[in-house]
Amino acid sequence: MLYIGSHVSYKKDEQFLGSVKEALSYGSNAFMFYTGAPQNTLRDNINDSLTYQGLELMKKNGIRLENVIVHAPYIVNLCNNKDMEKYQFACNFLRKEIDRCESLGIKYMVLHPGSAVGLDRDYAINNVIKSLNNILVKEDNIVILIETMAGKGTEIGINIDEVATIVKGIEYQDKIGVCLDTCHLNDSGIDITKFDDYLDEFDKKIGLEFIHCIHVNDSKNAISSHKDRHENIGFGTIGFDALINVIYNPRLDNITKILETPYVDSNYPPFKFEIESIRNKKFNNNMYGDILDYYK
Secondary structure (H helix, E strand, C coil): CCCEEEECCCCCCCHHHHHHHHHHHCCCCEEEECCCCCCCCCCCCCCHHHHHHHHHHHHHHCCCHHHEEEECCCCCCCCCCCCHHHHHHHHHHHHHHHHHHHHHCCCEEEECCCECCCCCHHHHHHHHHHHHHHHCCCCCCCEEEEECCCCCCCECCCCHHHHHHHHHHCCCHHHEEEEEEHHHHHHHCCCHHHHHHHHHHHHHHCCHHHEEEEEECEECCCCCCCCCCEECCCCCCCCHHHHHHHHCCHHHCCCEEEECCCCECCCECCHHHHHHHHHHCCCCCCHHHHHHHHHC
């Protein structure tokens, strides 16, 4: 079964209900959202009534709660503890985000592991492990998904070995997993046209059962560029056919796929049209024109 959706907004007026409505407008049966702005820690109290209405709308339209993903804010950096006050703030804030997911009934949260920023990489990776082991408790229903990163700056999680070290170091193995990002994989040096070779290595070192989400993005960059710049599906260096092979890979069937591709002209979401192309398995080289016609 294909579960495909995109990043959607979560705004103060309608909160989770608004997220569900936006996802449905794109023809999605999955979606991902931040519970507030990804660049800061400002958060509104969760309105249980809006959450209930959103859940009812999902049921009515056949969206399963297990195909809804929360993304932790970018500013959470569990790698670096040089400034203990900032580090502790990040840990406490992530704990609050987990509690918000629990109140919403969301099982999966994607997390960027962070950046070493002057620290030894092994030390930084160990910081992530210690942080998560301190944050997660046995009673949690959450699964933290470590996202594969492009290697920009001093990012951690740029290859299977680093991700494997984090996953294996977590005490509660039922509360840890992985989110693959195709743009990040490409930019970190993985040839997406040989994706099954990557899955073979992943299965050997971590286990495919730990993959619970895939961010499907094309890339503006050449392989191994370490830049992390997403592109619309089929318009980047990875290409439509290679991404379709990832999306429909039988080893990843039933795993939630999420688009994080850029808006057209910075204003118009492409997701409705990209999802149509993905479902049809046919590249629309006039997608930009179709989007502008649709929204203008």
